Amino acid sequence: MSNRLFIGSCDLDLHVENCQSLKDKRRVISSLKEKLKNRFNVAVCEFGDLSLWQRAQLGVVTCGNTRQHVDSSLKAAVDYIQDFHAVSLLKYDIAIT
Helix, strand or coil: CCCCCCCEEEEEEEECCCCCCHHHHHHHHHHHHHHHHHHHCCEEEECCCCCCCEEEEEEEEEEECCCHHHHHHHCCCHHHHHHHEEEEEEEEEECCC
């Protein structure tokens, strides 16, 4: 048994579709964040330029005792975001330490 802790992070760049105001964007992003937290047991935060209506950057973080578990959790979250109807995933970067 390993006494190692693996921490995985994923930076996501999103296009939020059909937003006409920051209020619309916040509604979509808040919904996505809550669904990610509940479904995948990850921590999620929004960062970057928060004043843009149709762009969002999210950070997703998780940890575990195996690299495979952390990697599969983050990839599952990315797959979920790709299928989320209100956003388009422009790019993402996964790092595990």
